[in-house]
Every structure is written in C-alpha cells, then in structure tokens.
Amino acid sequence: MPELPEVETLKRSLTPVIGRCFQQVEILSEHCLYHMTPEFFRERIRGRCIHRIDRRGKYLRIHLDDAAVMTVHLRMTGRLRLGAPEEAPDKHVHVKFWLDDGNLLWFQDTRKFGRLYLKDDPPGLALLGPEPMSDDFTPRTLELGMKNKKQPVKSWLLDQRRIAGLGNIYADESLFRAGVHPLRPVGLLTDGERQRLWTAIRQVLQEAIEACGTTFSDFQDSYGRPGNFGQTLDVYQRKHQPCRRCQAAVETCKVGGRTSHYCPNCQPLGGS
C-alpha cells in the first residue's frame, strides 16, 4: 500500500524518463481513467514530453511540456513500471506508454483501485494538508488542528486534509513511537504527546524514505525493486508478536473501519 515514502521512492526512480516523449499510448482497460474517455486521454498524451515529476501527498504528478499534468494514484496495488516492452506482464496492465527511446512505461494494478487523472485533477488534491517533511508542518499543525476535537487520533492522522501522505502503515508506526494509543481522542492529547507525535511522524517518514519504502506485499519502484523498511516496522502487521520495546503482545483494533496495530503497554489509552 503505497504511502508518502513509497510514492517518493517511485518519483526518484522515474528520473530517467524526464525529457522522454510519449510516442504512443495503449489503453487496455479504461477503468483506471478518471472522468475521461480513452480517446481523450490517448490524444492528449500522444506526442507530449515529460517535463518534470513531483509528488504531493500520495499523488504522483507528471508535468507535460504543454503544462498539462497527469496525476497518478496507486491506491493499494498500483505500480508504475519502466522497462523494455517485453518485460510488461500479461495480466493487470491497464495502460502502456511507449517512449521515444524504445522503453515502455506501464501502469499495472491487480485490484484496479488506482487512477490516472488528466482531464480533471483528483478532488482531494486541492484539499491536501501540509507536506509532513516540509517547513509547513510544525507542532502547531497538530496543536491547532486537534483542539477541542473528539476524533480518534488514528482517524485524524489518516485524514489527508490534516497531513498529506500518511496511510495505515506510517500512522500506526508513528503512534507507536510516540506512545499514543490509536483510539485516543485528539483533543485530549497532552502537549508532550503531540510533541512526540510530531517528532515520530518526521522520523518514521524520513527513515522509510531512506529505506526506499516498505514492501509489505506489493510496492515496487519503477524498476521493480522492493523497499527495505518492512524489517524495521515495530507494530504494523506484527499482531501477537512481542513489542520490540517491552515484549508485550502487539494487538489490533478497528478505527474508522481500518485495522490499527499497537502495543497496549507502550500506548496506554489513558495517555501518558
């Protein structure tokens, strides 16, 4: 499940395609196209060159030479891969971009949740909160945004309008490092808890970016390489395993329909 560090890793691995041009676009499944027909997408992309690639939250933004932007969201199992045309698999490839250097850029996605945007930007893009690794994200972001709110802190962290780019893995890992229970109401967090949480978010994301992301089941960069952060995870997908800090068994609970992993000893519901 690609989150900020995985999309950042993908972005960096796509550096070789900057300056390349799209000779042809082959759409095998239009399901992934947001608010546009295959014809519109194909004609709009064909002949355009890649000017720049950046990232906003979990969105990858591919800027074309005519100022249009193709946005990609991988959701759960989406991949953007680069290679020789014969390297593309037979199954789950939805769009093939034939480049002017003979290489192929392709979008594949087994669960078909991922989307390509070009005609309209994703609605959530304009609503995104601050980039957590930027100077726009400060302890004040947490202080002001959590004030008088009853929402569980885990739900708050997953809300992309609050912070851009956190998903289930890094929200759980950040809460563990900060010693905060996922169900704790945000308005009740102490100054110390908020400070620890702010620090934890930055540290976890920084370390994950340096490790080229987490490959739990699906993530690969544009060359198919997995991430290395999985072995560093403290709680995510470690249910019933001993906490690395206190040896208590890691537990799970549901928060806003999502599974949360936490240590009941290191992350007391009553706060600390």
Next chain:
DNA sequence: ATAGCGCCCTGGTGGC
C-alpha cells in the same frame, strides 16, 4: 458543515 460509512476490486488466507 462535518463525520461516518459503503463501495470498489482481486489475491491470499484460514477454517471446515
């Protein structure tokens, strides 16, 4: 306005 929830998908898993 805002919070909460169902839905989309398919491969992998666990139970019988």
Next chain:
DNA sequence: TGCCACCAGGGCGCTA
C-alpha cells in the same frame, strides 16, 4: 483436498 467466506484498504460520494 477443495471450496468458500472473509479480509486487506484510500479516496470518493452519499447520507444523516
């Protein structure tokens, strides 16, 4: 062994 129910989950869009 085979089958099947269930689970994973980000964001969108609808409802209360």
